[in-house]
Amino acid sequence: MGFRPTVYNLARNLRLNGYVTNTSDGVIIEVEGAAAGGFESALRNGLPPLARIESIAAHEAPPAGYTEFRIIESSEAGGFTHVSPDISVCDDCLKELLDPADRRYQYPFINCTNCGPRYSITKKVPYDRPNTTMSVFPMCPQCAAEYHDPSNRRFHAQPNACPECGPQVKLKIENEKFKNVGNGADPIAAAIELLRKGAIVAVKGIGGFHLCCDASNEAAVRLLRERKMRRNKAFALMSPDVETIRRFCIVSPDEEAVLRDMRRPIVLLRKRAGSGLTESIAPKNRYLGFMLPYTPLHYLLFYYGQAGKAHFDAIVATSGNLSEEPIVTGNEEAVERLAGLADAFLLHNRDIFMRVDDSVVRVSDGKTLFIRRSRGYAPEAITFDDDMPDVLGSGAEVKNTFAITKGNAVIVSQHIGDMENLETLRFYEETLENLRQVYRCDPAAVAYDLHPGYLATAWALEKISEGKMKGLGVQHHYAHIAAVMAENNIRDKVIGVAWDGTGYGEDGNLWGGEFLVCDAYGYERAAHLSYIPLPGGASAIRENWRIAVSYLKQAAGSGDVYQYLADAGFVQRFGKNKIDLLLRIMDDRAVSPLSCGAGRLFDAVSALAGICYESTYEGEAAVALESALPEEGAVLDSGTYNYGVSGSAPYVIGLSGMISGIAADLKKAEPAGIISLRFHNTVIKIIIDMVCRISSENGIGKVALSGGCFQNATLLHGVMEGLSARGMRVFINKEIPCNDGCVSLGQAYILGMRLKAQLNPV
């Protein structure tokens, strides 16, 4: 991250001699000269943008008589060097990019020591040009001079390039309809014209391709939905600056800071009513995901030929992939796999070595919470308080990641995606191979999810059976809570609230409304939501109204379920025959597995309230349910529904009172927003009451919250506020998502801590 050049320049400014080098123990700097005493504070105050100092140990040494200050190349022996994440173009480079007098005017690959691609172009460490995909571009004399000049801001900038010697862009128009756009000589101008005309353009970025279209062109947005076969899942947007984003969304100062951050994540922002953007960008969603441009090429799509005024207010920039496959990275791969999706391809010849999707975050109460951790953040290490043996956490299934440990560092991979196809498994294996090599991690053991159907579990079990590693199965929700413990360096017992959609339970049922008491060495299931059948299994998750039928049947007990079904309008909507069939298969465990997933409760209530009956992507019904809430402050004290708790531990939380209450509200024709509000109030109350009960029975004051349900801002805020007010210390996932993207870290943590304590030899 430009650390050694920074040290070099500081030392030279202070007229100090000596050297700087990377070793397995960290960076070693020796400085000699009159001003040596001021070096440490100068270093602390003069760090490059992405560098952070974990600790400094300084001591005096006898003079060695150095005659200059040198950067000694990284030693290969034993240790590892961190790989920096990819970072957005910096302000200095941006200024040059748009300056007609600069030799890199409008050059899409401008970068410097402080900015540009890193992880995505690094084939192996140390991070030097020959080890990157820039190795095929010999620097011209001018670039080489900059690269070797310690006073130049491109000193040791590995991807340094210019129009004379570096990569170039090229436009490939595939759709006959647009063949005559542009003159072939000016690919960026032609790409802008194509977007203006409503075309979908695949644009090669840092870690993969985006599919782009003009966000103000409703026909283009709809066409992209149709071609990507993506019915409702929100598209991400890119705008030229924060002022423009503010026209579409409410942007707080905290959110603005995250948008402007050089890591450039997509930030979920509250939609502004009547902003003028088409609803089809993010249907039934109170949030829009916005990011600022992060490559010079993105900036040129907005400002090419006219630095003062942007060509577009917003463009859709969604991952260039086929539904659930990994994001496309290679030129030929893109043209082949995205054929039929894109009308044209804006390509370039700087290869992407590592795939990295855009990161997605939300800002809540001043904290940045991850939905997806990838570009700009991965593969930055998370540090523990103490060392661990080398282990691997293989993760779960959806939104998967893996985690490897090295010393006191855990490296959680970038978002790999849903492990449902071989392309994703290949991406998983390639990334694992690369990060293991970079961090010199040689795991002797692997922790895996208990679900026998998960691809990552099958992969881990295969390695174990081949005798390559030892193994430990870790229950899904326990891993969620362990991830929070790992990130917050908690060693004592916590009450873990793991609320998500699905995770395989020790009893063979699907868990997900869990209250655990645990530490790294074991867990107890203290309470959970009551089980209900999922009629038709996976198809009930897609057709979430079926789960509502299941809850209604449970609530009706021996009473008349058809009365409830009529109150909810289900008989009219879905027909008696279909409902009869569901009721008939409800008790057949072969087709209707039992689940206590909280996510399934959100699915059911979303359908009951008439908000969302079918989910075209994971979490859609819950997102729509939260989005239906009345505007803040509209109805503060709206009340809660009833619920029950069984007599002894593990406590079972009965939801029939709530479901009956909702049915009664439906009969009274209460608005969906009010039902959503009462539901949110109730689940918040359930969590607070249950945690307080477990706390007083076990004498534990620390609570860890995890699981995809806590992506719901209303739930998270309500629970955190309520528990804190009752004197509990509440911990959440900080640097990784609370969804299944955190499972790998929890697995690695449990396995590492047990190996370290020489417990459970596995």
Ligand SMILES: [Zn+2]
């Ligand atoms: Zn720069």
Ligand SMILES: [Zn+2]
């Ligand atoms: Zn050059």
